Amino acid sequence: MSERIREKLAILADAAKYDISCSSSGSTRKNDNKGLGDTGNGICHTYTEDGRCVSLLKILLTNFCIYDCAYCVTRKSNDIRRAAFTVQEVVDLTINFYRRNYIEGLFLSSGIFKNADYTMERLVSVAKKLRTEHKFNGYIHLKSIPGASDELMHEAGLYADRLSVNIELPTEAGLKLLAPDKDRKDMISPMTYLNNEILAKAEEKKVLRHAPLFAPAGQSTQMIIGATGESDKEIMYTAHRFYKAFNLKRVYYSGYVPVSQDRRLPGMGSAVPALRENRLYQTDWLMRFYGFHVEELLNDQDPHLDLEIDxxxxxxxxxxxxxxxxxxxxxxxxxxxxxxxxxxxxxxxxxxxxxxxxxxxxxxxxxxxxxxxxxxxxxxxxxxxxxxxxxxxxxxxxxxxxxxxxxxxxxxxxxxx
Structure with a gap:
């Protein structure tokens, strides 16, 4: 590996740590053509102390970005080292790391450079090269770029196991405050398209056994908590709506990490306690697997989760x-x-x-x-x-x-x- 690639990897892997939605569960892509990898048996989960999955090569395609979201370390006004991989560099890294048994798959996100379609096209190209040129059957998770065309979203679903669109903040008001250049509609549109396509392909698969896979591990999303003043009730009600509307596999809750002195944000010492993240995940688990309705756990009388007890x-x-x-x-x-x-x-x-x-x-x-x-x-x-x-x-x-x-x-x- 060249020194330049090492430098890029250090920059873009570090920038990717703020995106936590990288669970690899749910896919059943099989290796039946003497290719590389198999999501049925090849994926193992390794988690850091705070619960983040580290089993995948987790990088950004680039940390250049046209947006200036106050809560984001890669915002255009931030004075940080910038880097960008080529499509082929990401492909080569993934294959080389997989052969060395360092990883079981790829989690690829990106800052947005030029526009949504330009960025999404390159993300899709990585997945397509891995699948078609290298017969790679390991797990691939792509971050969908809000505002990307339906045609690119469709192609992404053919090559990736899971796709995700970050809604970024729990409420539209919070998004307008901290990311005024972004529109919640641009996030909802690809999620709606993916949901419809996933359901349609599932029905097609019942009739045609050899119908192509389409995002077999479904879609997920992530929201930042603590950057704006939403209560736990507002956060979980948003999660409930998204689970119901888009059949999401997971909603991830990322505690705000101080990255800016912007006056709209909490102070630099106001990182969200890891325990609050944990309580939100426990609530999410109760809703999805234990039969609890969100209103039972959080309501007007109890809008905040108790940090002392589960x-x-x-x-x-x-x-x-x-x-x-x-x-x-x-x-x-x-x-x-x-x-x-x-x-x-x-x-x-x-x-x-x-x-x-x-x-x-x-x-x-x-x-x-x-x-x-x-x-x-x-x-x-x-x-x-x-x-x-x-x-x-x-x-x-x-x-x-x-x-x-x-x-x-x-x-x-x-x-x-």
Missing amino acids: PKLSWAIRNLHHFPVDINTADLRLVLRVPGIGMQSAQKIVAARKFQKLNWENLRSIGVAINRAKYFIICKRSEYVHRDLTGTRIRQYILAESQSKFLKSSYTQLNLF
């Missing part, structure tokens, strides 16, 4: 009239709402109780967090001794026990040295 526990404490749940008779929907019981544990409970009445030891062996669940369930009615506890007291007990475990763990680790 959103399921917070909901349970506010809704004690739903409890206790009889673990031996309640349906799966209710079992899933019990704090301390995850998806797999709930399914195991429903399966196991067909053969015997479950007790506390059974639940512990299944993997239930008894220290939380005990306040909300019964195995035998005579065993439920916390019926008279208020939500405030339950919260205090759980937090105290968590703190005690943390201190005990810290003490143990200190003694290891």
